[in-house]
Amino acid sequence: MEKSTTLAVTAATVYGLLLRILHDLLDQFLGSIISISFVMLAPLTIGFLTIYLLPKDQTKSMVSIIFKPFLPCAILMCITIALNIEGTICWLMIFPLFAFTASLGGIIASQIRKKNDRDSNQKNRNTLYGSFILCLPLVLGFIEGDTTSSRKDFYISRSVIIKASSKQVWKELTNINEIKPEEQKNSLSTFLGFPRHISTTIEKLEIGGRRIAIYDKGLFFNETIAKLENEQLLVLNININPNTIPVKVMDEHIVLGGKHVDILQDVYRLQSLSDGTCKLTLSSHFYINTPFNWYAGLWSEYLMGDILKSQINLIQSRTYKI
Structure with missing residues (x-):
């Protein structure tokens, strides 16, 4: 794995792990980890961050955009199981959905990057959009709570x-x-x-x-x-x-x-x-x-x-x- 890829995957994995830890620390306000804000939006933002941080030459193909977000998800799964943060049975059941949503996040990131390339004046605005996306799991978690179950x-x-x-x-x-x-x-x-x-x-x-x-x-x-x-x-x-x-x-x-x-x-x-x-x-x-x-x-x-x-x-x- 190239150094640039390692850095992007590591950053996305650390971000996902921080989200998981924050959910435990703020569970009184965020509700259950089994929520739309975490199960759906956390992998989406992990996939988004992975593709957004990768060099352009590594995200030219749709195959890379779809499958590279799987890497931080798989690493996050192994780490949380090893640390007894999550159980194996829970991860095996949720991983297909988690990985699929991460791919959607990667596609969103690739589209934002394309807009940045076409219009340099929009770069700062799109960067702001990207930062907002990374905050979505926590922001919507406070709003959602347990109301969607x-x-x-x-x-x-x-x-x-x-x-x-x-x-x-x-x-x-x-x-x-x-x-x-x-x-x-x-x-x-x-x-x-x-x-x-x-x-x-x-x-x-x-x-x-x-x-x-x-x-x-x-x-x-x-x-x-x-x-x-x-x-x-x-x-x-x-x-x-x-x-x-x-x-x-x-x-x-x-x-x-x-x-x-x-x-x-x-x-x-x-x-x-x-x-x-x-x-x-x-x-x-x-x-x-x-x-x-x-x-x-x-x-x-x-x-x-x-x-x-x-x-x-x-x-x-x-x-x-x-």
């Missing part, structure tokens, strides 16, 4: 056909207990850092009874049986206290039970089929609360679906071993 509820389900009777499947479902490592297949959710399922126990199989699901890294869910129909239906209300979830488990901004995401209820349904098999369906009700539910919802549905699939696959594999 909105709740969206999701209901998703996954099903599997098990070659066993409903009675056999029900027995495995209500007696999960300890889960051995070899029983768990690699999945997207575990790859992204979601804790592995260790055990699930039911204290009393009755309405009002408690089921405890334990995961590694200290994560656990207290679940209450809300409805019960033997060998047919198990409805669980999920109560997650975010204060009991260790910081190392999940990024603080997407912690379960927090203000941005929560799981409310799981429903297991068993349906006996005419060929003697059983259809097991696991449904989940959860919500997200962000300014960009259209994007966060895609990830949430995919990850939750992956977790549900892992749960019913465990029951299926255990039933086959009977």
Whole structure:
């Protein structure tokens, strides 16, 4: 990497890191880091600064303008993960949007530079515009606060056909207990850092009874049986206290039970089929609360679906071993 490129990328990275630190210091006034002002405008200004500081001969092609802003974003991701400022799972989900917006910032910077070249009298004015753009994340952050977040509820389900009777499947479902490592297949959710399922126990199989699901890294869910129909239906209300979830488990901004995401209820349904098999369906009700539910919802549905699939696959594999 050329010296001029290194300087531009370093300056953009330091600027992004300062924005992140200021958001923590001024969170009382700026609201959540999961906001339009940070998630959308911070990468835009990082990309803008990168291209604006690069020599003209390195920004002649649109390819350079689009992809060079990725560099400070990637470095910023590595630094904040290494310093435990942000979690890996949060970054992996947001990076595609972050990088795309950084490219838009690079395109804006290139257009301003072209205007400067065509009209030297406009150079000072365009420089002023550029300085204003760099202040946008903080200025709009004070205005935005948490006002742009909105709740969206999701209901998703996954099903599997098990070659066993409903009675056999029900027995495995209500007696999960300890889960051995070899029983768990690699999945997207575990790859992204979601804790592995260790055990699930039911204290009393009755309405009002408690089921405890334990995961590694200290994560656990207290679940209450809300409805019960033997060998047919198990409805669980999920109560997650975010204060009991260790910081190392999940990024603080997407912690379960927090203000941005929560799981409310799981429903297991068993349906006996005419060929003697059983259809097991696991449904989940959860919500997200962000300014960009259209994007966060895609990830949430995919990850939750992956977790549900892992749960019913465990029951299926255990039933086959009977």
